Amino acid sequence: SGKWVKAMEIVKEFEESCRTPISKLKQVADAMTVEMHAGLASEGGSKLKMLITYVDSLPTGDEKGLFYALDLGGTNFRVLRVLLGGKDGGILKQQFKEVSIPPNKMTGSSAALFDYIAAELANFVAQEEDDFKPTSGRPRELGFTFSFPVMQTSIASGTLLRWTKGFSIDETVGQDVVAELTKALERQGLEMRVSALVSLCYGLLLSTVYDLDILQLTFELDTVNDTVGTLAGGKYANNDVVVSVILGTGSNAAYVERAQAIPKWHGLLPKSGEMVSSLLIAISKLCYLESAVSVGHYYVSNMVYSSSFKFSCIWRILRGSYSILLSNHVSDMGVINMEWGNFRSSHLPLTEYDQALDAESLNPGEQIYEKVISGMYLGEIFRRVLYRMAKEGFFGDIVPPKLKEPFILGTPVMSAMHHDTSPDLKVVANNLKDILEISNTSLKMRKVIVQLCDIIATRGARLSAAGLLGILKKMGRDTIKEGEKQKTVIAMDGGLYEHYEEYRNSLENCLKELLGEEVSKTIKIEHSNDGSGIGAALLAASHSQYL
Numbered sequence: 001s002g003k004w005v006k007a008m009e010i011v012k013e014f015e016e017s018c019r020t021p022i023s024k025l026k027q028v029a030d031a032m033t034v035e036m037h038a039g040l041a042s043e044g045g046s047k048l049k050m051l052i053t054y055v056d057s058l059p060t061g062d063e064k065g066l067f068y069a070l071d072l073g074g075t076n077f078r079v080l081r082v083l084l085g086g087k088d089g090g091i092l093k094q095q096f097k098e099v100s101i102p103p104n105k106m107t108g109s110s111a112a113l114f115d116y117i118a119a120e121l122a123n124f125v126a127q128e129e130d131d132f133k134p135t136s137g138r139p140r141e142l143g144f145t146f147s148f149p150v151m152q153t154s155i156a157s158g159t160l161l162r163w164t165k166g167f168s169i170d171e172t173v174g175q176d177v178v179a180e181l182t183k184a185l186e187r188q189g190l191e192m193r194v195s196a197l198v199s200l201c202y203g204l205l206l207s208t209v210y211d212l213d214i215l216q217l218t219f220e221l222d223t224v225n226d227t228v229g230t231l232a233g234g235k236y237a238n239n240d241v242v243v244s245v246i247l248g249t250g251s252n253a254a255y256v257e258r259a260q261a262i263p264k265w266h267g268l269l270p271k272s273g274e275m276v277s278s279l280l281i282a283i284s285k286l287c288y289l290e291s292a293v294s295v296g297h298y299y300v301s302n303m304v305y306s307s308s309f310k311f312s313c314i315w316r317i318l319r320g321s322y323s324i325l326l327s328n329h330v331s332d333m334g335v336i337n338m339e340w341g342n343f344r345s346s347h348l349p350l351t352e353y354d355q356a357l358d359a360e361s362l363n364p365g366e367q368i369y370e371k372v373i374s375g376m377y378l379g380e381i382f383r384r385v386l387y388r389m390a391k392e393g394f395f396g397d398i399v400p401p402k403l404k405e406p407f408i409l410g411t412p413v414m415s416a417m418h419h420d421t422s423p424d425l426k427v428v429a430n431n432l433k434d435i436l437e438i439s440n441t442s443l444k445m446r447k448v449i450v451q452l453c454d455i456i457a458t459r460g461a462r463l464s465a466a467g468l469l470g471i472l473k474k475m476g477r478d479t480i481k482e483g484e485k486q487k488t489v490i491a492m493d494g495g496l497y498e499h500y501e502e503y504r505n506s507l508e509n510c511l512k513e514l515l516g517e518e519v520s521k522t523i524k525i526e527h528s529n530d531g532s533g534i535g536a537a538l539l540a541a542s543h544s545q546y547l
């Protein structure tokens, strides 16, 4: 009939505008590489923030003891504790609890969100069993995974740049999320002090920090982005891990970069001589100023600093009246949190549905790449195309009212339909009925619906593969160098990657296709299960002051 023809035209046109031939993917990859360079060159130089995380030491496997992590993603947050056995012991034991975030907490106030999280954390801590107790005299330490763009500029702060995914709380933007969390923990009656925060970002240089007051503290906080956590978690399991990608509600990537390749970082480096003398001045001032209260002794050895950031955090610790022992650990690598979700390029195959989704989103114009590849949006793109077809009479004379509801079709449902292997596509039929209240679909219609899932998932998967190729290019790992046996492992995590098999397969096959057979053999993708959570705990451990 005419209606069918019309609907097929819509599908055909949609498919056409979603095409991702290899030539196009290579352009996307090149654009990603170019943006990476630009983002590293200067602050604000690119849509990609390329945030320096100051994580330049990753877990070694020697970490030992009880560590907590709090992982705030997009849909759920997890609290977890791990018991690390030290050398050869690995992760002896772990427990976690997953809590979904009520939608009203995502758009209410900062205090309401952090109170909710802190209450769950307090609850979880209260249920600590005997074999999971912290070493006596040592406070509990917590890695805080906060999967939103955060600029870390000092030891005790990480400022939220903007919310992404389904979050929108204006007052939090510009706030220090660690301070907000800490205040909330205090409101819960958890005794702690945020001034003692050693963000893992800085822990790298302050590899040994003694704090006289710290024994009274309950928690030590570290903040870490989920990609960085995944990188750390992956690295703990496999030392060849140098890239991590999250494909969950949102999407992001982190990788290990040479310090030399981060021009904007070097812009911040004072000459080492200046550094040492200003540090000495600071310490002498401090000793003078604080001698009246005489909280402790300050001693510094082997001063080697390379960044004013590090200086400012040391200064903060000193002002917070802690005694410090500084080691001469200076690293030549840094972990870059790309915030790749905000990537955009004229080469991205965007459709009218993507444009409308973006325009009506909580963050129009932002996170364009994320909006075509990640879990929060795939199902919604699907709904929009179906709705358009419904308006042309695909489901009969009336448009099913449920189809008008934004986000009613989640990506898990879309993936269930996509994976339907029953001959009569029963899963598709049932979901259409249960969620959209559409019954009496023909097999022919259901096949078209599966085809739509395939178009959307394939485009997303192939575009993520292109992004990965961009990173590998930037790292010089997209080719094989003479005489070098270099292995590259990419740690992946997130619900979309984990559960959407078609997507995962499509991504992996596409990456192989892009790299060619020979190079593909040197590159491996590993699923880093809950890497973002455990990784945060590991980073708290590897930057612990008590080990």
Ligand code: ADP
Residues within 6 Å of the ligand: 072, 073, 074, 075, 076, 147, 247, 248, 249, 250, 374, 375, 376, 411, 412, 413, 415, 416, 493, 494, 495, 496, 499, 500
């Ligand atoms: P977050 O990104 O919030 O930290 P996860 O990594 O657990 O959390 O990812 C959750 C997301 O993964 C969901 O929003 C959803 O889009 C996607 N997802 C979860 N289960 C499935 C599934 N079975 N099939 C496809 N996508 C899924």
Ligand code: MG
Residues within 6 Å of the ligand: 071, 072, 073, 074, 147, 226, 248, 494, 532
């Ligand atoms: Mg997550």
